[in-house]
Amino acid sequence: MKTTIVDKKITESGMEVIVVGVPEHPENKEGWEILEDVFGGRLMDWVKAGDVKTDLKSITKLPVMGEASFKRVVFAGLGAPKKLTDQLLLEVFAKVGKELKGQKAENISIWLDSFTTESLEADDAAFAAAQGILLGSYQFDDYKTSSNEKDFAFETVELVSSADEDELKAAAEVGAVHAEAVNSARTLVNTPPNILTAVKMAEHAEKLAAQYDFELEVLGKQEMEELGMGAILAVNKGSVEEPRLIVLKYAGGREDWTDVVGLVGKGITYDTGGYSLKPREGMVGMKGDMGGAAAVFGAMQIIGELRPAKNVIAVIASTDNMVSGDAFKPDDVITSLSGKTIEVLNTDAEGRLVLADAVTYAKQSGADCLIDVATLTGGVIVALGKDKTGALTNDEAFFEDFMQATLETGEFVWRLPLTENDKKRLRKSEVADLNNSPGRDGHMIFGGGFVGEFAGETPWIHLDIAGTSEADAAHDLGPKGATGVMARTLATFVERLAEEAEGTEDGPQVG
Numbered sequence: 037m038k039t040t041i042v043d044k045k046i047t048e049s050g051m052e053v054i055v056v057g058v059p060e061h062p063e064n065k066e067g068w069e070i071l072e073d074v075f076g077g078r079l080m081d082w083v084k085a086g087d088v089k090t091d092l093k094s095i096t097k098l099p100v101m102g103e104a105s106f107k108r109v110v111f112a113g114l115g116a117p118k119k120l121t122d123q124l125l126l127e128v129f130a131k132v133g134k135e136l137k138g139q140k141a142e143n144i145s146i147w148l149d150s151f152t153t154e155s156l157e158a159d160d161a162a163f164a165a166a167q168g169i170l171l172g173s174y175q176f177d178d179y180k181t182s183s184n185e186k187d188f189a190f191e192t193v194e195l196v197s198s199a200d201e202d203e204l205k206a207a208a209e210v211g212a213v214h215a216e217a218v219n220s221a222r223t224l225v226n227t228p229p230n231i232l233t234a235v236k237m238a239e240h241a242e243k244l245a246a247q248y249d250f251e252l253e254v255l256g257k258q259e260m261e262e263l264g265m266g267a268i269l270a271v272n273k274g275s276v277e278e279p280r281l282i283v284l285k286y287a288g289g290r291e292d293w294t295d296v297v298g299l300v301g302k303g304i305t306y307d308t309g310g311y312s313l314k315p316r317e318g319m320v321g322m323k324g325d326m327g328g329a330a331a332v333f334g335a336m337q338i339i340g341e342l343r344p345a346k347n348v349i350a351v352i353a354s355t356d357n358m359v360s361g362d363a364f365k366p367d368d369v370i371t372s373l374s375g376k377t378i379e380v381l382n383t384d385a386e387g388r389l390v391l392a393d394a395v396t397y398a399k400q401s402g403a404d405c406l407i408d409v410a411t412l413t414g415g416v417i418v419a420l421g422k423d424k425t426g427a428l429t430n431d432e433a434f435f436e437d438f439m440q441a442t443l444e445t446g447e448f449v450w451r452l453p454l455t456e457n458d459k460k461r462l463r464k465s466e467v468a469d470l471n472n473s474p475g476r477d478g479h480m481i482f483g484g485g486f487v488g489e490f491a492g493e494t495p496w497i498h499l500d501i502a503g504t505s506e507a508d509a510a511h512d513l514g515p516k517g518a519t520g521v522m523a524r525t526l527a528t529f530v531e532r533l534a535e536e537a538e539g540t541e542d543g544p545q546v547g
């Protein structure tokens with residue numbers, strides 16, 4: 037997608053489609069009159085009659101009948117300008133993106149200044165426009181032989197505005213970078229499990245490393261055995277596919293590799309439950325059990341593009357969880373990389389096991405704080421529904437900072453408690469240091485809390501995206517299926533940490 041910024045009259049656009057934002061009372065909006073000529077002075081009457089809709093997120097498409105350099109106008113309803121937020125504007129543009137894709141309109145012109153309000157400036161609109169149309173037009177049809185929308189991509193997007201060209205260009209670029217990374221995360225999650233194996237996950241990391249100059253480390257079964265990663269190895273035991281522990285390092289901050297943010301992702305490419313087998317209805321969809329890994333890869337893609345002044349290490353633990361004569365089983369006791377022993381009570385609680393070794397490895401590799409992301413428990417869906425990510429933490433201040441990033445991206449996160457009593461239950465076992473499944477009551481807390489045992493004193497946030505990683509139906513920002521949730525928030529958080537560090541004396545010592 038090529039984005040250009042132009043300062044001209046929207047009616048002089050040479051693109052096939054122009055996009056215009058319509059607030060509740062467009063007559064109050066400066067410059068609106070110039071559109072009247074295109075529609076023979078009848079536009080305002082149509083708005084009054086409801087033929088051009090102004091409700092938030094509504095779309096009205098009108099062909100141009102008289103003389104004009106473009107074929108169609110797409111009107112995007114903005115509702116009451118005072119109530120319009122960044123998040124809502126993003127959703128408006130996602131609707132526009134979906135509509136334009138439906139029209140196969142590859143060359144478009146967006147009248148950016150028609151989307152501004154007292155609190156939303158042209159650069160906010162540019163960010164939302166680029167991001168929204170890319171998120172809203174996403175579709176996964178890689179394996180449909182008869183899809184006719186396969187080849188759709190925006191060619192030229194012209195943003196028409198009188199605001200500063202460089203600022204708008206930068207804002208639009210950041211918006212596009214965010215959306216493209218979310219869409220890559222979506223595609224990873226949507227890809228079928230016979231194709232996306234742990235080895236393929238590592239190949240994705242290789243591509244990112246080559247493109248963005250990350251340091252890459254990929255551990256296979258043998259290296260895991262040598263290091264004593266008994267937890268991820270136990271989960272992999274029943275599989276014919278090799279496991280992978282994938283590490284990406286981005287050195288944007290201090291040169292001595294201190295002050296490192298660790299992002300850890302659950303990359304279970306398929307979760308049958310193992311011997312604690314899932315019921316047949318519960319198994320379908322478990323190709324998405326690598327949503328946490330996809331979010332971390334997505335965040336790394338954004339970080340690679342925008343290059344914040346911060347050190348970041350990403351660790352992905354990837355394998356499938358299968359049944360076979362070799363598979364691990366309930367009652368097994370395994371020794372994790374940390375040395376802690378674990379009594380397996382439920383082989384379907386595999387995510388926390390692979391995360392245990394990944395978190396330990398991240399710490400050993402220098403992470404000073406940790407965020408793990410995982411489709412970890414059905415319990416989080418029971419607790420919060422499908423539209424909220426559940427969180428746990430051991431550090432209030434760290435969590436507060438993180439919440440600021442979620443407010444910026446609009447990705448809803450809600451924290452659950454983790455008490456000493458919960459920890460006691462995790463540590464209750466006749467035969468080992470920990471057990472992997474203390475019970476079904478409040479089991480989101482036990483899932484994340486188990487991972488916290490390996491984070492120890494290191495500031496840590498756990499994000500359970502079992503509900504939010506995939507949508508059951510089309511939603512404001514995209515179609516049914518993978519959402520790419522948390523990729524934007526993780527990257528935004530790292531960007532803000534970098535800005536904070538730069539603003540202080542002991543900021544990064546780059547170059």
Ligand code: BES
Pocket residue numbers: 307309325382384385386387411412413414415473475479502503
């Ligand atoms: N991958 C699942 C969690 C999950 C459930 C993700 C629904 C997406 C949608 C996880 O490995 C799992 O099976 N968790 C169990 C834990 C239980 C055995 C303690 C669960 O949530 O039932």
Ligand code: ZN
Pocket residue numbers: 307309383384385386387
């Ligand atoms: Zn499971």
Ligand code: ZN
Pocket residue numbers: 304307325384386387411412
């Ligand atoms: Zn799982």
